[in-house]
Amino acid sequence: MNGQPAYRNISQNVDLNHDALGGDSLERLMMKDALRAVKDNQYDFDAWTRLLKIVEKVNDEKASRDAYDGFLRRYPYCYGYWKKYADFERNNKHYEKCLTVYERGLEAIPLSVDLWLSYIAYVKEIAQGQRQATAKIRDVYTRALEACGLEFRSDKLWVEFIDWEISNGEFDKAMILFDVLISTPIALFASHFEKFKHFVNSQEPDRILTSEEYNAITDLIYPKIKDSLDGEPLFFMEEYEDDSIPIDGENIEEVQPKTVRRRKHNEHALKAFREEIINRKHQLYLENEREVSIRWVYENAIKRPYFHVKPLERDQLRNWYSYLDFEIRTGKKTRVLFLFERCMIACANYEEMWIKYANYLEQLEDLASARAIYKRATGIHCPRKPGIHLAYSAFEEKLGDIETSEAILTEFDRRHPDYISIHLRLISIERRKANKN
Numbered sequence: 001m002n003g004q005p006a007y008r009n010i011s012q013n014v015d016l017n018h019d020a021l022g023g024d025s026l027e028r029l030m031m032k033d034a035l036r037a038v039k040d041n042q043y044d045f046d047a048w049t050r051l052l053k054i055v056e057k058v059n060d061e062k063a064s065r066d067a068y069d070g071f072l073r074r075y076p077y078c079y080g081y082w083k084k085y086a087d088f089e090r091n092n093k094h095y096e097k098c099l100t101v102y103e104r105g106l107e108a109i110p111l112s113v114d115l116w117l118s119y120i121a122y123v124k125e126i127a128q129g130q131r132q133a134t135a136k137i138r139d140v141y142t143r144a145l146e147a148c149g150l151e152f153r154s155d156k157l158w159v160e161f162i163d164w165e166i167s168n169g170e171f172d173k174a175m176i177l178f179d180v181l182i183s184t185p186i187a188l189f190a191s192h193f194e195k196f197k198h199f200v201n202s203q204e205p206d207r208i209l210t211s212e213e214y215n216a217i218t219d220l221i222y223p224k225i226k227d228s229l230d231g232e233p234l235f236f237m238e239e240y241e242d243d244s245i246p247i248d249g250e251n252i253e254e255v256q257p258k259t260v261r262r263r264k265h266n267e268h269a270l271k272a273f274r275e276e277i278i279n280r281k282h283q284l285y286l287e288n289e290r291e292v293s294i295r296w297v298y299e300n301a302i303k304r305p306y307f308h309v310k311p312l313e314r315d316q317l318r319n320w321y322s323y324l325d326f327e328i329r330t331g332k333k334t335r336v337l338f339l340f341e342r343c344m345i346a347c348a349n350y351e352e353m354w355i356k357y358a359n360y361l362e363q364l365e366d367l368a369s370a371r372a373i374y375k376r377a378t379g380i381h382c383p384r385k386p387g388i389h390l391a392y393s394a395f396e397e398k399l400g401d402i403e404t405s406e407a408i409l410t411e412f413d414r415r416h417p418d419y420i421s422i423h424l425r426l427i428s429i430e431r432r433k434a435n436k437n
């Protein structure tokens with residue numbers, strides 16, 4: 001952004017004369033009017049969305065890109081428009097550009113579960129038949145969980161990743177995901193534990209446990225079931241022909257069936273293994289249940305978790321304040337930072353929320369991150385609001401950078417004159433500079 005108007009690129013690159021727009025067709029004339037509206041007021045959200053609807057109909061590639069770029073520079077939290085932009089590139093067969101749009105969108109709003117799921121579906125589509133397709137898809141799923149796996153309503157992402165691993169026969173990898181999921185406080189935690197139990201009761205234990213876990217449980221259960229085994233071993237080895245076709249791009253004609261040997265456990269051993277595996281995770285489930293229950297009142301009160309330019313109800317703002325204060329009291333930095341990022345999506349237009357975020361980071365003595373928050377707020381989300389600029393200026397002056405402190409307010413005053421609070425602060429800064437000299 002760097003203080004540049006969000007419409008500048010589109011108003012420069014899309015000529016407003018009707019010849020350049022292809023004559024006087026109704027859509028072209030409508031696009032001219034929409035462009036003028038955006039140029040007249042770069043902060044008119046409705047004008048931007050009208051423009052985007054029109055360029056969708058016209059399907060002018062350059063005009064469409066300029067419109068999407070201009071809008072998303074101003075409103076990067078509108079994940080649905082990142083999806084529309086990616087679909088536009090895909091529909092026009094610009095597959096690399098589609099990937100680039102997704103990556104840009106996920107950098108702008110990494111907590112969007114829906115955008116990650118859309119991206120993953122696209123990666124699966126284009127990775128078919130490629131070498132290392134499985135590794136590429138797994139990498140994207142992993143990135144998605146790292147980015148938004150703590151989102152309270154990320155259930156679909158977790159389930160989709162686990163089901164994908166199971167469909168590939170990667171039961172040990174699915175088990176690793178279950179291990180994390182069982183301890184993650186998200187909305188459908190109870191159904192995930194039921195899914196976990198079904199998974200355990202459907203697999204041979206050695207296929208889902210590490211060798212260390214398997215041996216430890218064997219040592220525990222064997223004395224208890226020894227008499228029931230009646231001299232039989234815990235398991236026997238069975239063989240079968242695996243003629244499944246790999247999905248990583250190998251030549252299908254060259255794929256040869258292979259003999260696979262695996263353990264088949266005695267029914268008494270199998271029952272004991274499964275009970276012990278589930279019992280070991282049950283305590284984690286109960287602890288997670290408590291974590292969900294103490295957050296439920298806050299989560300249930302969130303009615304608009306997504307971004308919109310319309311003001312939030314005061315009850316919604318109070319709930320975000322209370323929820324943030326609760327997480328701060330718990331002292332778990334990762335969860336606090338994640339909740340702040342969730343909050344900023346819904347409360348992007350509220351400068352007091354950005355200031356609260358920056359103050360929290362400053363208290364942690366993470367000054368670089370606090371500065372980054374101020375830059376995000378002043379450069380993208382609240383460029384016209386004096387309060388966040390005053391706070392940013394005070395932050396820099398407190399750190400001894402009085403030149404930057406003054407420059408922040410001078411630039412704001414140039415773009416948005418006549419704020420008395422800005423003028424008074426600039427006068428105070430000048431006095432302090434004079435006294436210092």
